Amino acid sequence: MKIALNNVGRRFNKEWIFKNLSTEFVSGKSYAILGPNGSGKSTLLSVLTGSLTPSEGEITFADSKEIPVENIYQYISLAAPYLELIETFTLKEIIEFHFKFKNFAPGIDAKNLITLLGLEKSANKEIKYFSSGMKQRTKLALACCSDSPILFLDEPTSNLDVQGINWYQELIEKFTKEKLTIIGSNQIQEYEFCSEHIQIFDYK
Numbered sequence: 001m002k003i004a005l006n007n008v009g010r011r012f013n014k015e016w017i018f019k020n021l022s023t024e025f026v027s028g029k030s031y032a033i034l035g036p037n038g039s040g041k042s043t044l045l046s047v048l049t050g051s052l053t054p055s056e057g058e059i060t061f062a063d064s065k066e067i068p069v070e071n072i073y074q075y076i077s078l079a080a081p082y083l084e085l086i087e088t089f090t091l092k093e094i095i096e097f098h099f100k101f102k103n104f105a106p107g108i109d110a111k112n113l114i115t116l117l118g119l120e121k122s123a124n125k126e127i128k129y130f131s132s133g134m135k136q137r138t139k140l141a142l143a144c145c146s147d148s149p150i151l152f153l154d155e156p157t158s159n160l161d162v163q164g165i166n167w168y169q170e171l172i173e174k175f176t177k178e179k180l181t182i183i184g185s186n187q188i189q190e191y192e193f194c195s196e197h198i199q200i201f202d203y204k
């Protein structure tokens, strides 16, 4: 998989969030998009997922051939603070729902995903009764355990405690090897495994 950006910029009204960004994102590599709060990480991630159009420049998605932007969602898994889980579903139900649209990563099924989460006792509990950390683990596990070639994680350790952060790092180790992984972050423990760094402030 490849995402290629050619002089891409995005503005809201008259404010440029980033511009003149030309780079490539390829499978098997992990990328960190870095910058402080409000710098534009989530805006760039939205452009890269095809959910926000660039204000200038070109973005292209390709596998063995070009993929139209309207189809790119089929190749993507995403966990982000602004993507909510359906609160009235139980954990079992949300897994069943999610995997109507995505395939499980090799070796994963609903039962061992719950084990991986360490939430066996909460399998029949509604998401609305989950703690913020339990919800975050669930979002990360759904995204990482899907068989999608591109994985986007925005602020992946928000609401996780030290144990949760270790759990996140193990999850990444297990499930991102052959993927194109892109992390939006300003915390080292979230992106230390990423070999490629993009500083939003280099594109202001």
Ligand SMILES: Nc1ncnc2c1ncn2[C@@H]1O[C@H](COP(=O)(O)OP(=O)(O)OP(=O)(O)O)[C@@H](O)[C@H]1O
Pocket: 012, 013, 017, 035, 036, 037, 038, 039, 040, 041, 042, 043, 044
């Ligand atoms: N839909 C929008 N309309 C107008 N301005 C927007 C919109 N979305 C984001 N912005 C602005 O774009 C800038 C970058 O926001 P963005 O959420 O991308 O930053 P971020 O680096 O992800 O921040 P954080 O680390 O706090 O999540 C901010 O000034 C924000 O107010």
